Amino acid sequence: MIYREAGEFKSTYQADQAIFPIRQDRWFILAILAIAFIVMPLVGSDYWLGTIMLPFLILALAALGLNVLTGYAGLLSLGTGGFMATGAFAAYKLATMFPGLHILAVLIMSGLITAGVGILFGIPSLRIKGFYLAVATLASQFFLIWMFNKFGWFTNYSASGVISAPPMTIFGDIYVTGPQATAAAKYLFVLAVVAFLALMIKNLVRSNMGREWMAIRDMDIAAEIIGIKMLSTKLKAFAVSSFLCGIAGALWAFIYTGSVEPAAFDINRSFQILFMVIIGGLGSILGSFLGAAFITLLPIFLSNAPHWFGMNIPVDMISHIESMVFGALIIFFLIVEPHGLARLWQIAKEKLRLWPFPY
């Protein structure tokens, strides 16, 4: 009853091609955005905004990046952490080399640099695919982290190999990085960037480019036969994906942690983001967010849950149990719903459509 598109007639091409053609979807998205932009900063504590929402949004952006590559173009990658590191270090070099640069310019340029690196490591994807490609992307992961660790130039020869973000402002006087920045300002800035990029990608995957990616994912040989250029399409997927991952890395280093070492983007980060994509749903924008929420909230829940029941478990034991629960949950999810949380949402929508009178 509530969710039914019957009776919504489109009379213009614009209406037919809207990003969210169904009225309820538009309201839903608007409501979510309103809550995120207005209600959250008002009611959320600094802990909520700074320690839970920030990493959630940033990792959701990285998951979005990986989803473009793995979910839409079908190229399995385990090198996400390396690309995030590239974005973080590129942003750091740009911000320290040109101190007057606006933070948005820094983000975009570091994203573009990461896209270049992504294209470079995407070249082998033309000849190899599947698991061979997954293993090959590990090369980028290990090589990039090693490079940022080894060469002092990337960290401006700091002894610890840690980069820390210089204070930067938007609108002239609102700090978004550095010690003066408030959690709310950081949160709103990241939210704006992520929301904008997510809408952009939502639009992109409906375009010619997105359809080419999906054709390659579904059957690459057939896609090639109908005239899709393999090399440029795959490299475009790598470029867009690593652009997003690079921006996510820069946000992580600059806004979330403030200072970061290469180890923050190690292979575990890559796996974490891959989990988000799989649990959220391959080939779904919404799925990237759902997966990111699940994976960031779960460890917080698991480390707090014993206290609620008055149990006292040593810290290393908790981390082992956490990894056990994590593994078990991944298996559980794969068995119950291999297409992720996004698919559950889709099923819910279909149920709502028939709601008072199901078959």
Place this chain on the structure above:
Amino acid sequence: MPHIERNVLYTIGGAIVLMTLLPWILGKVVPNQVFFEWPYFFEVAIGGLLSGVMYSLVALGFVLIFKASGVFNFAQGAMVLFAALTLVGLIDLGVPIWASIILTLGVMVILAFAIERVVLSHLVNQEHIILFMATIGIAYFLDGFGQTLWGSDVKRLDLGLPNSPIKLFDGALLVNEFDLIAALIAGVLVISLALFFQYTRIGRALRAVADDHQAALSVGIPLKHIWVIVWSVAGLVALVAGIMWGSKLGVQFSLSLIALKALPVLIIGGFTSIPGAIIGGLIIGAGENIAEVFIGPLIGGGITDWFAYMLALVFLVFRPQGLFGEKIIERV
């Protein structure tokens, strides 16, 4: 199969050419001429080959499972850690060594059963990436489970294997005795596995399943049993690898990261070839060691982390299916 023999010849020929050319090139490139000496080079190369055998041991577990079920088993490293932890835990409880090895083997078989029952049987007919993700889940679970049971501190594993350098050619070449024994054990394991696959009834069934699940099912080969057997054999290989790596490095979490070292070995050797895993291990081991010692100092050292992957990447561009992998034929 003739093409495999040809590949073996190519590999050996390539290795010989590389082995003769590389020292000469390195002699030209490395600025410090005193640094390069022939016996030292061979010592480095042999050390690399021997550690390459250890990589092969882990890679072998991957190959077995991929061959028989098409599952890319990321949990192999976690299985190595789990086997080693169980073994050390049992020895610490006072169980004699031989009994704890047998008991650990039993645990690995139970694990294989559990994995088939709980995970694989529910994921029949899913895409490869889903099965791969499931093995990552298994890996996380096993890492946590093993360490919850047996603790996460570094444990020594001492099975009384000798560990002293042997001098060859009047002390010009130093080779570690332990590495030699490891290589020997790996060799025996590989030969017996190859024979098992080639000549036994179960081996034939395994190969049939590998070729075509449905065809194998329709001639009455029970897929379930085959999977349990394969995962058990992979557990056995993991135990051997765990013993070897555990006595070398101590039993600790980093054992499960060895799986990451085995991946480039796999892509060089091909996912479906047992000899490929061995030759790939040798190439990676020797290449990595030589590169670390002779090229590493030029670009800052510590390159073992990624060198194997880069080597594999370059390799893949020329031979996408790996050295011994089956040629990929694609059609619509």
